[in-house]
Amino acid sequence: MRIVDICAFYAPQGGGVKTYVRHKMLAGPARRHEVIILAPAAQAHVEYFGDHGRIEYVPGRRFPLDGRYHYFHDEAALHARLDALRPDLVEASTPWGSASMVANWRGDVPRSLIMHADPLGNYAYRWFRSLASREQIDRGFDWFWRHLRRLDARFDHIVCASDELATRLANGGLRHVVTNRMGVQPGIFSPRHRDPDLRRRLLQWCDLDEDALLLLGAGRHAPEKRWPMIIEAVTACGFDRPVGLIIAGDGRARASVQRAAADNPHVRLMAPVSDRHAFASLLASADALVHGSESETFCMIAAEARASGIPMFLPDGGAAADHLVPGAGHHYRAADASSLAAAIRLFLMQGPAGHLAHARAVATDTRTMDAHFADLFTLYEGTRRSLPLAA
Incomplete structure (x- = not known):
């Protein structure tokens, strides 16, 4: 037809x-x-x-x-x-x-x-x-x-x-x-793409050692993505434990995202990664994905993170919430920086390694x-x- x-x-x-x-x-x-x-x-x-x-x-x-x-x-x-x-x-x-x-x-x-x-x-x-x-x-x-x-x-x-x-x-x-x-696109995203050297370089860019937690966010700089809220939560956690955040993206709300990140040397903004295989390596090399929008119709980035075998911090509303694997990250109250910060602290207290191992074990179950x-x-x-x- x-x-x-x-x-x-x-x-x-x-x-x-x-x-x-x-x-x-x-x-x-x-x-x-x-x-x-x-x-x-x-x-x-x-x-x-x-x-x-x-x-x-x-x-x-x-x-x-x-x-x-x-x-x-x-x-x-x-x-x-x-x-x-x-x-x-x-x-x-x-x-x-x-x-x-x-x-x-x-x-x-x-x-x-x-x-x-x-x-x-x-x-x-x-x-x-x-x-x-x-x-x-x-x-x-x-x-x-x-x-x-x-x-x-x-x-x-x-x-x-x-x-x-x-x-x-x-x-x-x-x-x-x-x-x-x-x-997700088949044959692109996989835990096999995790690169310890890339992770180390990204943490160095965030002015942190490799024992720090590396969070990744990706998507448009738009109000519904709530990047300033995410940066606020990560900054709050950073007073207790070393946490770095990389945000890959661009868009009409760029100025507000830049202002939110300006005073934290552990938060870095990078341009969108158009090469899908390079992005797969970036995603798999993070310790967890953090996402802010509770109004997604599917949330492709969460599906790609699941296929890459990394834990996630996802809002408890919208389609993004459906992608969380129990035992591989946490939900938090949508649009609530304090709730997200509490979820990250709980993750650190429980130990990221266990969450990461579980995420990797179920990655191949991701729908294509x-x-x-x-x-x-x-x-x-x-x-x-x-x-x-x-x-």
Whole structure:
């Protein structure tokens, strides 16, 4: 079948969505499906992936909050391109305007909304969590819930990568919710990539000896990632025991992250690591991953850390929480620096070596993207067979 993905938040410099899309370009043809990505960009051009996959960049407007991204603004042009491509199934990748454009298209084919974004978690719940309960926030944002229910009525699937998001959407009245957990790129992340010399050099960069604890964070510099909160917690722990923190990433909140790290010589910021094998070595060489966002739809970095065999400190909300291996790290109260600091202190008191050994023992159980796409394409194939025209 020909699958066309209206991928509003794809960019060549992107992170998790880019990783996901590029693996889809390999997984689709392996099951004899043609995959075409339509992504907004400054200028129109095409990037080919073999004979059965391509990314078509269509002119879009620059996204004001992050200059790496653009967004679809011309619904008629998007519909004309779908008419020309004649897909067997259409995907939308965010619940914003592009999903409405896909819903409005007159083509008679199945449609699937992949929830790569959780606007309520990223914004509403984060902004107002100290002022109101989640139920009160949902009532205040009923206009968005009505929007989601309208999309649900016009899409065959609302695909979520975590039980938490799927349950929340179902409780909000959506009827076509499907849970299909994503996964890591196979063959890249492994405990075998742990490099004691790299770990020693990273601790030296943090002005610490190799008996210190090395924590790693990775991801966009954005408010929802809560890097200043993480730095505050690590700094508090550093008064008791030597703890170093490396944060790999960049983004629109760079200045606030730099300010938070400025007074701690044991916290270092580095650019994103685009080489996947180099990043796998970096991840496996840390003593633990620390993550701050409670609004992830899947949390790719936590899945990669699990496959790399390192313990994790994860918030107790959102999809990130699902990745914790009991005995290989700890949950902490989301958005609470004192809770995170207490979790790190407990980890140090228990002994990192035991946590690390357990994390390494279960690393091979991590779900891969191959399994995710096998399940996704099976869902699509079944949907297509159920249509009268499929006969």
